[in-house]
Amino acid sequence: MVPITHSKYLDFLSKFGIGSAHPGGFDLTKEIFLTEKINKTYHILDVGCGTGQTAAYLAAQYGAKVTGMDINPIMVEKAKNRVTKYQLPVEIIQGSIENCPLENNQFDFIISESVLAFVNAPKSLKEIYRLLKSGGRFIANELTINYQLDTSNKEEIKQFYGFDSSLLETEWIDFFEQTGFKNIEIHPQKYPIVQNNQIPEYQYSEYIEPELFMVMIEHFNMIAKYEGALDYRIFSCTK
Numbered sequence: 449m450v451p452i453t454h455s456k457y458l459d460f461l462s463k464f465g466i467g468s469a470h471p472g473g474f475d476l477t478k479e480i481f482l483t484e485k486i487n488k489t490y491h492i493l494d495v496g497c498g499t500g501q502t503a504a505y506l507a508a509q510y511g512a513k514v515t516g517m518d519i520n521p522i523m524v525e526k527a528k529n530r531v532t533k534y535q536l537p538v539e540i541i542q543g544s545i546e547n548c549p550l551e552n553n554q555f556d557f558i559i560s561e562s563v564l565a566f567v568n569a570p571k572s573l574k575e576i577y578r579l580l581k582s583g584g585r586f587i588a589n590e591l592t593i594n595y596q597l598d599t600s601n602k603e604e605i606k607q608f609y610g611f612d613s614s615l616l617e618t619e620w621i622d623f624f625e626q627t628g629f630k631n632i633e634i635h636p637q638k639y640p641i642v643q644n645n646q647i648p649e650y651q652y653s654e655y656i657e658p659e660l661f662m663v664m665i666e667h668f669n670m671i672a673k674y675e676g677a678l679d680y681r682i683f684s685c686t687k
C-alpha cells in the first residue's frame with residue numbers, strides 16, 4: 449500500500465466525515481451526471497470516494513453498480529457504514545489510485561472529485577485509463593491554479609492541503625492527452641470553490657484531535673488569501 453501523504457486537511461475531512469468535500473459540493477455532483485447517460489447496467493468507480501456520498505447517490509439514483517475506493521481507512525469505514533445503512537449495491541474498498549488493486553477494462557464510468565491533486569496525477573490517470581472500458585467516460589472535478597504562483601506560495605498550499613501538485617488547466621489537459629484520453633472537454637462552473645450556500649454533511653469520529661478544529665478556518669483563510677488563483681475545473685473525457 450502506498451503511504452498516505454501527511455495532510456492535516458485530509459485528517460480534518462476524515463475525522464469530521466465531511467460529505468462531498470470538493471468544490472461545488474453535492475449540488476455540483478448531481479448536476480454533472482445529468483448530461484451523462486448513466487443507467488443500471490453501468491459499473492462505476494468513484495476514485496477517492498471519501499465518505500461515499502457520491503457513490504451512494506449513483507447507486508440510489510441510477511441503480512448503477514458502484515465501487516468506491518479510498519486510501520484512508522477512516523473514510524473507507526464511514527463510506528461502508530453509509531452503504532450498509534441504506535443497503536445499496538456499492539462495494540467500498542481501500543486502495544490507492546496510484547497502484548490500484550482492480551482489474552483492467554471493467555468500468556463504464558469513473559469519477560474523481562478533488563482527488564488527483566493529492567496524488568501523482570500522471571500515474572493515477574494511467575490507472576484510471578487502464579480500469580475504463582473502451583469508450584468509457586471519465587469525469588474529474590479537480591483543483592487548478594489560474595496562473596503560476598511563486599515557489600513559497602505553492603509550498604504553503606502544498607503543505608496545508610498535502611497536494612502532490614497544483615496544476616494549470618493546460619497542464620491537466622497535457623496529462624489527459626499524454627494518457628491517451630480523447631474528447632477532452634472543460635465544463636464551466638457556476639459554483640464557488642467553497643460550499644458557501646450548502647451545509648456540508650458531517651459524520652464525526654468519536655475522538656477528534658483538538659488541532660483539527662482549526663482546520664476549517666485555516667481552509668477558508670487559504671481560499672481567501674488565494675482568491676483568483678486557486679480554482680477548479682470539471683474535465684470530461686473518453687477512453
Ligand SMILES: C[S@@+](CC[C@H](N)C(=O)[O-])C[C@H]1O[C@@H](n2cnc3c(N)ncnc32)[C@H](O)[C@@H]1O
Nearest residue numbers: 468469470496497498518519520544545561562
Ligand atoms: C478532498 S477529499 C474528496 C473526497 C470525495 N471525493 C468527496 O468529494 O467527498 C480527497 C480524498 O482522496 C483520498 N485519497 C488521497 N490519496 C488517495 C489515493 N492515493 N488513492 C485513493 N484515494 C486517495 C483521500 O483519502 C480523500 O478521501
